[in-house]
Amino acid sequence: MNKIMFNKHYTEIESDYFANSAEILKASGKYLLGIVAADERSINSKFSIRYFFGGTDGGGIEEYCVKTDESFRSISKICPSAKMYEREIYDLFGLLPEGHPDLRPLMLYPENWDSSVHPLRKDYNGVIHEMKKYGGYKFKEVLGEGIFNVLVGPVHAGIIEPGHFRFSLAGEPVLQLEIRHFWKHRGIEKLCEGKDFNEALGIISKISGDNSVNISISYLEAAESILNIEITERAKYIRVILAELERIWNYVRDVAWIFMDIGFALPAQNLFALQEELMRLNKNLSGHRFLFNSLTLGGVNFDMDSRKLKEIEDMVNKVENIIKDSEEFILSSSSVLDRLEFTGKINKKTAEELSLCGISARASELKRDTRAEFPYLIYGRLNLKPVILDGGDVFARTALRIKEIYLSKKIISDLSSNMPEGNIAVSCESKPEAFGYAVGNSETSRGNAFFYIMADDKGKIFRLKYIDPSFRIWPSIQYGVLGNIIADFPLINKSLNLSYAGNDM
Amino acid sequence: MNFNGQHLIIGAVQFFIIVLLAPFFAGFIHKLKQRARGQKGINIFQFYINFNKLLKKEIVLSKDATFISNVAPYIVFVTYLIILLMLPAFYRYSLLGMSSDVILIAYSLALATFFMTLYAMDQGSAFGGLGAAREWFLTVLSEPSLIFIFISLAIYTKQGRITDIFYVIQKGAENAFLTGSGSSAVSVAIPFLLFISLFIVSISENARIPIDNPETHLELTMFHEANILEASGKHLGLFEYGSYLKITVFLTVMSLILFPYMAVNLYQIPLAFMVYFLKMIILCALIAGVEIVNPKMRVFRVPNILSVSFILSLIAMILSIRRF
Numbered sequence: 029m030n031k032i033m034f035n036k037h038y039t040e041i042e043s044d045y046f047a048n049s050a051e052i053l054k055a056s057g058k059y060l061l062g063i064v065a066a067d068e069r070s071i072n073s074k075f076s077i078r079y080f081f082g083g084t085d086g087g088g089i090e091e092y093c094v095k096t097d098e099s100f101r102s103i104s105k106i107c108p109s110a111k112m113y114e115r116e117i118y119d120l121f122g123l124l125p126e127g128h129p130d131l132r133p134l135m136l137y138p139e140n141w142d143s144s145v146h147p148l149r150k151d152y153n154g155v156i157h158e159m160k161k162y163g164g165y166k167f168k169e170v171l172g173e174g175i176f177n178v179l180v181g182p183v184h185a186g187i188i189e190p191g192h193f194r195f196s197l198a199g200e201p202v203l204q205l206e207i208r209h210f211w212k213h214r215g216i217e218k219l220c221e222g223k224d225f226n227e228a229l230g231i232i233s234k235i236s237g238d239n240s241v242n243i244s245i246s247y248l249e250a251a252e253s254i255l256n257i258e259i260t261e262r263a264k265y266i267r268v269i270l271a272e273l274e275r276i277w278n279y280v281r282d283v284a285w286i287f288m289d290i291g292f293a294l295p296a297q298n299l300f301a302l303q304e305e306l307m308r309l310n311k312n313l314s315g316h317r318f319l320f321n322s323l324t325l326g327g328v329n330f331d332m333d334s335r336k337l338k339e340i341e342d343m344v345n346k347v348e349n350i351i352k353d354s355e356e357f358i359l360s361s362s363s364v365l366d367r368l369e370f371t372g373k374i375n376k377k378t379a380e381e382l383s384l385c386g387i388s389a390r391a392s393e394l395k396r397d398t399r400a401e402f403p404y405l406i407y408g409r410l411n412l413k414p415v416i417l418d419g420g421d422v423f424a425r426t427a428l429r430i431k432e433i434y435l436s437k438k439i440i441s442d443l444s445s446n447m448p449e450g451n452i453a454v455s456c457e458s459k460p461e462a463f464g465y466a467v468g469n470s471e472t473s474r475g476n477a478f479f480y481i482m483a484d485d486k487g488k489i490f491r492l493k494y495i496d497p498s499f500r501i502w503p504s505i506q507y508g509v510l511g512n513i514i515a516d517f518p519l520i521n522k523s524l525n526l527s528y529a530g531n532d533m
Numbered sequence: 534m535n536f537n538g539q540h541l542i543i544g545a546v547q548f549f550i551i552v553l554l555a556p557f558f559a560g561f562i563h564k565l566k567q568r569a570r571g572q573k574g575i576n577i578f579q580f581y582i583n584f585n586k587l588l589k590k591e592i593v594l595s596k597d598a599t600f601i602s603n604v605a606p607y608i609v610f611v612t613y614l615i616i617l618l619m620l621p622a623f624y625r626y627s628l629l630g631m632s633s634d635v636i637l638i639a640y641s642l643a644l645a646t647f648f649m650t651l652y653a654m655d656q657g658s659a660f661g662g663l664g665a666a667r668e669w670f671l672t673v674l675s676e677p678s679l680i681f682i683f684i685s686l687a688i689y690t691k692q693g694r695i696t697d698i699f700y701v702i703q704k705g706a707e708n709a710f711l712t713g714s715g716s717s718a719v720s721v722a723i724p725f726l727l728f729i730s731l732f733i734v735s736i737s738e739n740a741r742i743p744i745d746n747p748e749t750h751l752e753l754t755m756f757h758e759a760n761i762l763e764a765s766g767k768h769l770g771l772f773e774y775g776s777y778l779k780i781t782v783f784l785t786v787m788s789l790i791l792f793p794y795m796a797v798n799l800y801q802i803p804l805a806f807m808v809y810f811l812k813m814i815i816l817c818a819l820i821a822g823v824e825i826v827n828p829k830m831r832v833f834r835v836p837n838i839l840s841v842s843f844i845l846s847l848i849a850m851i852l853s854i855r856r857f
Contacts, residue, residue, distance in 0.1 A: 153611040178753075185750040197663070198822045200832060289754075291746035291829030297570040362829050363743070513665070515832045 032483060040451075046092055050103045058083045058090065061384045062495040063113035064480045067119050067150045071463055075123055078480070079103075080467065082401060088196045089402060089467060099124035110382035112503065119436060121173070122146035135210040135532075140364040157252050170196035178514065180210050189528035193517075200513035205506045209508060209531055216533040220492040226325050226459075227250045228489055235494065237318050237532035238281075241274045243494070243530070244323045244470035246497050250468030250479040254460045258340030262450040263327040264405045265443050269340065269403075270314075271470070272323055276347060277306040278473035279429040279436075282525050284355060286340055286426050289519045290367040302350050309343050312331040312336075327453025337444040344437045355430045368423035372508040375420060382504050386475020386497050387432075388524055391417050392425035398471035399469030410439060422523040460488045474498055496530030538553040543802070544628035546786030550806075551622055551785070552614065555777040556580035560785065565746075565821040580777060587770030595763060600656075605652035606764065612645040613778035621696045622785050623809035624802065627794045630696040635683035638695060642679070643736070645775065648673050652768075653760035660752065664759025668831075669743065671756060674839040675734045681846035682727050682734070688792070689723055689853040695786075703793035714801055719852050726849040728791045731817075733842035735783035737835070738775070741820060743827040744835055754829070781813075784820075788812035 041049060061080040068076045074095040076244040081090045092099055102125035106112040115134040122144075125131070128530035136145065142157050168178075175198050182190035196204040206392060216235060221226045232247045233240045245267055252259065259267075284299030307317040313336060314322045315328070322329055332340075358364050374384070379392035390394040397414035399407040415431045417424040465482035475497030484490035508520050560580045567574035576582070594602055619633035627633060648667035685790045687693055690701035705720065740757035749755065752762060761772045789795075792812060798803035831836070 078799065176659045176662070178663060180660075180753065184753055185784050197665070200663075223796055287828070290740050291749065291754075292827070293566070293748070294570050299573060301571065361828075363830065366834070367828055367831060462614045517753050 037088065038093070039091070040093045040095070041096045043077075043096060046094055046105055047101050047106060048091060050079070050106045053090070055079050056083075057085065058087075059380070060103060060109045061089065061383070061476070062473045062478050062480070062493075062500075063110060063117065064491075064495075065117040065123060065148075066482065066491040066493075067121065067148065068491075070150060075121060077117065077123070080478070080480075089469075091467075096123060098122075099125050099126050101181045102128035104128050104236065108381045109500065109503075112498075112499065120146055122149065130320075132165060133214050137210075138165060147215065152218075155298045156187045165208070167194055167208075168204065168206050172198070174198055175203065176489065182208075191528055195509075195514055195517070197514055200515065201510045202512055202517070204512050204526040205509045205517075207502060207506060209502065209528065210527075211532070213316070213532050217492055217494070221488050222484075224487050224488050225255060228492065229323070229325060230321075232494070233320055233323070233467070234236070235533065236498075236527045237320075239274065239279055239472040239474065239527070239530070241270045241319050242320060242470050243496075245271055245476050246468045246470035246472075246477040246479045247481075248323060248325065248468065249470065249496070250466045250481045252456075253466040253468070254323070254464055254481060254483050255456055255458050256460075257326050257454060257456045259327050259454060260452065261406075261448040261449040262331075263452050263454075265447055265450065266328045266332055266408070267323060268295065268405050269332070269440055269443055270319060270328070272312075272439050273310065273344075274304070274319060275341065275436045276344065276433055276440075277303055279346065279433050280306060281353070282429050282473070282522075283351075283426060285520070285522050286422070287364075289362065289522045292364065296356060298350070299354065302347060306343065306347070309339065312339065324453060326456040327451070329453075330409040331452050332444075332447070334345040337447065341441060341444055344440050349429055349433060351433050355427075358426065360432075365423065367519065368426060369421060370418070371422040371516050372512060372523055373419070373421045374504050374508045376418075377501070379420070382500070382507075384460045384475070384501055384504055386471070386473075386477065387425055387428055388501050388504060390414060391428050392420040395420045396476070399467050402469045404469060406443075410442075412439075414473070422519055425523045433523070456533065463490065465491075472497060475501060494533060496527060496533070498526040498528070502528055502531055540630075541622050541628065544626050544630065547622055547624045548618055548628055551617055551781060553791075554810075554813075555781040556584065556774065558781055558813055559777040562780075562817045562821045562824075563812065564761070565818060566824055567584075569821070569825045573711055580773070582639055584770050586663070587773065588767055590766040592766035592768055595656040595658065599654055601651050601655040602768070605648040605655070606768040606775075608648045609645045609652075610697050610775045610778075611827070612641050612648070613775050614640050615781065616782050617644075617778060619695060620782060620785055621699055621795055622790070623795055623805040625696065625700055625797045627696055632695060633695045634693055635687055635695055635698070636723075638682075639679050639683050642779070643672065643676065645779070649760050649772065649775075649839070653765070656763040658763060659827065660759060661763060664755065664762065667756045671737050671835065672837075674836055675737045677844065678730055678839065678846045679841040681843070681850050682731050684725060685723065685846065685850040688718075688850065689856065699789045699793045699795065702793060706793065719856050721848050723852050723856075725792050726845045726852070728787060729788050730791065730842045730845035730849065731783070733838060733845075735780070735787065735824040736823065737839060737842075739780045739783060742824040743830045744838070746829050774841040779819075784813055784816045785809075787816055820849045 058081040061082045064430055066076050066079045077094045077100055079092040100123060102114055104114055114128050119134050119136045120130060139161055140159050142162050146152060163256055175196060179191040180199060182192045192208040194206045194280045195202055213476050216231060220231055233244045280299055283301045284296045289295035310319050311317045342444060374392050376393045379389050379394050385396050387455055393416060395414050395416055400412045400414050416427055418430050460483035462485035463482060468479040470477050477497060478495040480493040481489060482491045505521060505524060509517055536682050553820050560577050564574045616638055618629040619638060621627045623692055646668060650668050653661035653665040686698050690698045692698045692701055716788055745756040764772050794808045796802045
């Protein structure tokens with residue numbers, strides 16, 4: 029089996045020994061990027077479980093591969109962030125993580141699904157079972173005098189995706205929050221199997237609409253490295269500019285919603301208007317407000333002439349000015365600070381244990397920014413210094429977004445003035461090596477987007493796994509709300525602004 | 534007070550006009566806020582349309598609901614109607630002016646809140662209970678201020694009925710103005726203190742920013758709305774209309790404390806009505822202004838601002854007693 033990975037180190041290991049290795053890895057400052065299982069019985073008659081570890085020191089990604097028939101040792105007790113992946117693998121592959129503390133079904137609801145169905149196994153025949161109650165789901169219970177539960181969702185007020193939040197309260201303070209997600213599992217991983225790389229891009233770019241470009245970049249990093257495509261310098265520049273534009277409009281919207289959730293509609297509306305202008309710019313550039321279909325295998329779909337670059341530069345300058353006003357406004361307004369500071373604090377230790385990424389990690393003092401840790405496209409040459417804040421609270425996350433808007437603006441300005449000449453796309457006729465695989469990384473506005481792709485012997489996708497930053501960060505809210513009152517939950521939730529769609533593929 | 538047919542008729546007309554205007558005032562505040570934010574804003578008569586729509590919709594009740602749920606919306610609505618029946622606005626007498634005792638008004642407000650929270654709990658959802666607890670948290674904290682405001686008014690004017698109280702204030706102001714003798718510092722200070730104190734209480738009682746956010750869809754942050762989250766159809770319509778009536782009650786009292794001008798005969802009514810309407814518009818703008826420039830505060834900071842209101846009303850009461 030061939031491995032085409034970038035800057036990476038591969039070890040095949042026995043499941044029982046891996047638990048020890050995980051401990052050593054953790055002690056050396058590495059953290060879990062993701063666990064990817066695959067049904068490789070047609071290749072070597074085993075399932076494989078790949079653990080990807082990364083570190084902030086620039087050591088690249090380390091891969092540990094465990095082969096198994098039916099079970100593997102759980103590392104959840106060592107790396108709590110492994111918990112969700114292992115539950116997912118138990119659901120979708122039916123491989124038992126031995127010693128896992130919580131084996132309740134994650135995605136295939138026992139209320140609807142027979143527990144013997146494992147859709148990601150290659151021999152799953154696609155028959156949809158009769159929708160009936162096969163079992164129940166047991167929530168954690170909090171007992172005591174005067175303690176009650178408030179259940180929110182899965183259907184929410186407003187236009188929000190489904191998620192069930194179960195608060196155990198003693199009056200206003202939250203004693204425990206339990207989240208149940210995965211209400212609208214789309215089966216994207218299974219859907220992509222057997223598709224060619226171009227076809228899959230169309231699906232991938234719509235996993236989570238507001239991060240279409242950055243998620244596509246992560247996918248293309250993996251796909252292009254399997255296909256041995258080296259894209260032109262100009263295409264790289266355009267990809268980075270689009271990625272940073274997407275980041276900016278996401279952050280502008282996020283900051284606007286923070287204002288909205290503290291009931292301060294005046295500054296929020298100002299930023300919503302700015303978001304609208306950014307989306308119109310997107311439409312001018314790409315023909316789509318969310319920049320869908322901007323990227324293609326081997327390059328990008330449209331060029332940026334000097335007029336378009338000028339338009340972009342004017343816009344980001346405008347954004348910088350308006351955001352500067354907002355920043356001043358936040359810092360000078362005690363009533364705003366009072367709402368944001370010390371609310372929803374995620375401790376550094378918690379962030380580490382849960383392997384957080386993106387804004388949530390950087391606001392809790394963790395130096396995690398894919399653009400600097402595992403540089404892709406031209407980020408390696410930009411010498412980015414990740415912005416780190418230490419509060420871990422809503423204020424830190426808001427301030428961080430504002431600071432990153434400045435950073436993105438600077439990147440765009442630098443690049444648009446030094447745009448190299450060249451084609452925007454190269455042809456991609458090459459066939460991938462049979463069962464070659466690769467991983468791709470990118471930094472979305474929420475954090476690290478991680479792709480694992482393996483090709484089959486016909487040049488199609490054999491196994492595709494996407495790990496969204498939201499999947500990694502969602503559990504952290506359960507810790508962030510502790511010590512807060514329930515009335516502040518919407519604000520804490522909004523300060524992380526996680527995706528339901530990306531989380532639930 | 535001699536009670537004749539003219540007072541009855543004008544009192545009734547006054548009542549109907551205010552009841553009909555209530556959704557307009559609420560809509561006006563909303564529109565003003567939206568325009569200030571650069572939004573196009575709702576139709577200024579939107580709340581009439583909403584009420585009409587809600588009346589036609591079916592009522593959905595929780596399976597745990599008892600008869601309380603069926604009567605509470607009516608009790609809440611009628612209670613506010615009765616308060617408005619007692620209140621003068623632009624005419625010196627009101628229909629129930631004879632029994633418009635200030636303590637009765639204060640506790641009628643509490644009665645409406647009581648039934649609204651009963652409704653919330655009767656639906657059997659855990660969040661209704663939390664909403665009811667939050668509502669009482671506010672009401673209990675603002676009740677002392679409200680009582681002190683009304684009692685200081687009573688002591689200040691040596692009257693028990695709200696119609697007489699405002700008439701005495703009006704007379705006092707007229708005398709001071711006509712004779713040119715001016716008013717003492719104390720008699721100016723008391724209405725101002727009471728006005729500010731009542732303004733804070735109104736913001737808290739009427740679920741306004743910075744204490745509550747009437748526009749939010751985030752159920753977990755709600756105070757007032759948390760109570761009527763389960764209400765639907767006509768019940769919701771009555772609760773909504775009740776909340777318009779409630780803010781009208783508070784605004785009307787505020788308008789009379791600071792600048793009482795009520796007609797005493799038929800000919801003064803047009804001018805008095807215009808003055809009343811203008812005062813209400815200004816007060817609506819004031820409420821909207823406060824809502825625009827403030828974010829919602831943390832729940833447990835609310836006692837701070839209500840204690841300011843309480844201290845102000847306490848000072849006003851001490852001043853009224855000294856003057857007495």
